[in-house]
Structure formats: structure tokens, C-alpha cells
Amino acid sequence: MSLLHVRYIGSLDQGTSSTRFMIFDHGGKVVGQHQVEHRQILPQAGWVEHDANEIWERTQESIVGALKQADILGSDLAGIGITNQRETTVVWDVTTGEPLSNAIVWQDTRSTEFLAGLSQDEQTTIRFKTGLTIAPYFAGSKMNWLLTNVPAARGVN
Known part of the structure; x- marks a missing residue:
């Protein structure tokens, strides 16, 4: 396979305290990663909230940061796996x-x-x-x- 056809896999982990995007090459080596924290909103005892727009912004930031670090384009990704923060509801x-x-x-x-x-x-x-x-x-x-x-x-x- 020529270098022009090398494809990568992205991994998005949208977690409780941060969003992380990692990029793997065909051998499983991490070639780019970026993590951005987001706010925990605690309006009263027992309540835990997140700003959904902030989550979206942090997701975009983490993807762009990892792509820059890997020095590739989004079109170089063959696919993306996504994990999320369980039962969070919006x-x-x-x-x-x-x-x-x-x-x-x-x-x-x-x-x-x-x-x-x-x-x-x-x-x-x-x-x-x-x-x-x-x-x-x-x-x-x-x-x-x-x-x-x-x-x-x-x-x-």
C-alpha cells in the first residue's frame, strides 16, 4: 500500500469531565491525540449537569487538535469509534x-x-x-x- 492510501482510525471519548480524540495508524500506534476538559455544573445537592453546547465545542476542539498533531486531514480517517458518558440525557x-x-x-x-x-x-x-x-x-x-x-x-x- 502506498503512503498516499494510508488511512487512520479516530477514537472519540466523550467523558464526564473531558473529551478526548485519538488517532491510530494501521499498526495501532497513536499518531495524534488531544483532550479538552469541560465544566461540571452543580446547581444544587445531587444535581450534576453539563452544557450540551460546550460539550459539542470541546468535541470539535479535541478532533481538530488531534488532526493537527497527527498532521492529517479528516478525510484521512477511515472511521471513528465513539464512547460516551453513559446515561447522560439531553x-x-x-x-x-x-x-x-x-x-x-x-x-x-x-x-x-x-x-x-x-x-x-x-x-x-x-x-x-x-x-x-x-x-x-x-x-x-x-x-x-x-x-x-x-x-x-x-x-x-
Whole structure:
């Protein structure tokens, strides 16, 4: 294979405290990497949020930084693998693509009271249909909180 046809693989790790992009050559060697931290927003006890626009900006910064370090173009990437921060939940405006609120991070426990109020039958149904335990970690209770507390998430302006 000529050097003109060498392709690379990108790896995007969008984590809880930072976003990192790494570029690997065909032998698995890291040829470029860049990591950028983002803010943790803690509006009250048990709440953990991220600014979704900031996450997007940090993602772009990390990709550009790694491409520069590797001295390649985005078109030199054969593909990109993506990991994310688990059950962090955000809703966007269907028209503008803008987030309707901060993202609720996987560590956030604001839905604990809602979950404690579920009847045994409701808990059993959730476990049966999803295979998940009843915990504020999962996105369903976060989405319930967003739909209850962010009018725009329900389509109300």
C-alpha cells in the first residue's frame, strides 16, 4: 500500500469531565491525540449537569487538535469509534437543534423522589420491559424530569 492510501482510525471519548480524540495508524500506534476538559455544573445537592453546547465545542476542539498533531486531514480517517458518558440525557429543539436545557449527567440523583413514588407494579413493569433496575442513573427518569420541568421539552413555548 502506498503512503498516499494510508488511512487512520479516530477514537472519540466523550467523558464526564473531558473529551478526548485519538488517532491510530494501521499498526495501532497513536499518531495524534488531544483532550479538552469541560465544566461540571452543580446547581444544587445531587444535581450534576453539563452544557450540551460546550460539550459539542470541546468535541470539535479535541478532533481538530488531534488532526493537527497527527498532521492529517479528516478525510484521512477511515472511521471513528465513539464512547460516551453513559446515561447522560439531553433534549434538543427539533427545529433548531439547540439544547432545551443543560444535559442531566449520569451521576445526577434528582429523580430519586420520583422513583421512590413508583408503585410496586410500576417498578415491576419497568424492570420487565427494560431489564433495568429502578435507579436515577438511567435515562428514563431523567427524561421524566425534563418533560415535567422543562416546558419546551413538551413542545410548550
